[in-house]
Amino acid sequence: xxxxxxxxxxxxxPVHILVFLAPAVIIYTMFMTYPLVDSLRLSLYTSDQWGxxxxxGLDNYHKxxxxxxxxxxxxxxxxxxxxxxxxHMFVQNPIGLLLAxxxxxxxxxxxxxxxxxxxxxxxxxxxxxGFIWSIILSPLWGISGDFLTSIGLxxxxxxxxxxxxxxxxxxxxxxxxWQWVGIPMMLFLAALISIPDELIEAARVDGATAWSxxxxxxxxxxxxxxxxxxxxxxxxxxxxxxxxYTTQGALAGPSFSTDILGTFLYRTFFGFQLQLxxxxxxxTVATMMFLIILTGVLLYLF
Numbered sequence: 001x002x003x004x005x006x007x008x009x010x011x012x013x014p015v016h017i018l019v020f021l022a023p024a025v026i027i028y029t030m031f032m033t034y035p036l037v038d039s040l041r042l043s044l045y046t047s048d049q050w051g052x053x054x055x056x057g058l059d060n061y062h063k064x065x066x067x068x069x070x071x072x073x074x075x076x077x078x079x080x081x082x083x084x085x086x087x088h089m090f091v092q093n094p095i096g097l098l099l100a101x102x103x104x105x106x107x108x109x110x111x112x113x114x115x116x117x118x119x120x121x122x123x124x125x126x127x128x129x130g131f132i133w134s135i136i137l138s139p140l141w142g143i144s145g146d147f148l149t150s151i152g153l154x155x156x157x158x159x160x161x162x163x164x165x166x167x168x169x170x171x172x173x174x175x176x177x178w179q180w181v182g183i184p185m186m187l188f189l190a191a192l193i194s195i196p197d198e199l200i201e202a203a204r205v206d207g208a209t210a211w212s213x214x215x216x217x218x219x220x221x222x223x224x225x226x227x228x229x230x231x232x233x234x235x236x237x238x239x240x241x242x243x244x245y246t247t248q249g250a251l252a253g254p255s256f257s258t259d260i261l262g263t264f265l266y267r268t269f270f271g272f273q274l275q276l277x278x279x280x281x282x283x284t285v286a287t288m289m290f291l292i293i294l295t296g297v298l299l300y301l302f
Contacts, residue, residue: 036290053280060284070281074288076256077264080169081130084260085237087173088180095177095231096184101214103185104192115189119182126179130246133151133175137161165257172258176243180236184229191225192218227300234296238289241266261289 043060045053064070068092099118103111136142137160145157163169195218202214218228241262244252250272252259266274269282 039283039290042280043194046280060281064284064288073256073259073264076284077259077261078292080258081238081240081260083169084173084176084240085234087114087170087239088177088233088237089230091174092177092181093184093226093233096181096229097188097226099181099185100192101218103189114188118185120274121179122182124179127246128243129175129179130243131281134162134247137171139163144167159234163254165254168254168260169284172243172247179243183232187229188222191222192197229296231300234300235293238293238296254298261285261292 041049043044044055044057044173046060047053048055064074075094100106102220103115108114137144139145139160148154148157159167161167199217199221200213208216238261240260242257244260244263245266248258248263249261250267252263265285266272268285269277269279271277
């Protein structure tokens with residue numbers, strides 16, 4: 001209707017808007033929208049050994065959730081992903097908020113240096129991060145053993161942190177926290193420094209303590225940012241893959257204890273070692289990931 005009114009009034013349609021939007025829309029459609037739609041389509045099909053596809057409806061989803069060969073791996077991957085996300089949510093984000101609160105204080109010198117040092121790991125390659133931490137935590141030649149011995153924790157010095165089912169996933173989660181804590185820190189910091197100084201000064205004049213100022217004023221004002229950081233953490237962790245694959249391989253050992261949806265998808269779609277890839281079941285796993293992430297985002301929005 002607006003276009004018709006503009007043409008009726010003799011005004012030209014702003015074609016330059018389409019010109020500016022076209023490259024981004026085309027690239028996004030080619031590399032995001034089309035693969036997503038085609039994955040949804042492929043999850044409704046099965047293929048034979050010659051690659052011929054046949055429509056099976058929701059049978060792949062039923063198989064994924066009930067078959068004794070698929071259901072344990074899916075359940076294990078989801079539970080591991082929830083643990084991976086929970087550690088980031090309740091360790092990474094509070095630490096990021098604490099660092100942002102400290103770095104927003106005008107009484108701390110060298111704040112720019114601290115920001116740079118904390119944010120630096122986020123720009124490093126995940127492959128490099130995984131390789132470095134694998135060496136650091138090695139019970140044979142890693143320096144973690146010497147460090148733990150120096151602080152009186154000799155009983156943990158030679159512990160294979162990445163080789164035990166009970167410690168592998170929490171250890172990898174903390175490595176990921178160390179790498180990515182700079183992002184929530186910067187988001188919280190940007191929100192904190194945008195708060196008008198007049199509000200803080202008025203609270204201090206009324207006798208509010210620093211603790212009260214933070215929790216009663218500053219924290220409440222950045223709650224929208226806290227929600228956004230939570231959603232970004234949820235989406236990022238349920239899409240995680242590279243750190244687990246780099247350190248533990250596609251089998252996400254030991255004994256699938258670090259297997260998350262990303263590694264489960266990779267192993268299902270492309271295959272690994274003697275396991276042949278199954279594109280239709282891989283697309284089904286990808287669709288399950290999409291539905292889980294979509295549900296989490298919708299719960300936040302509504």
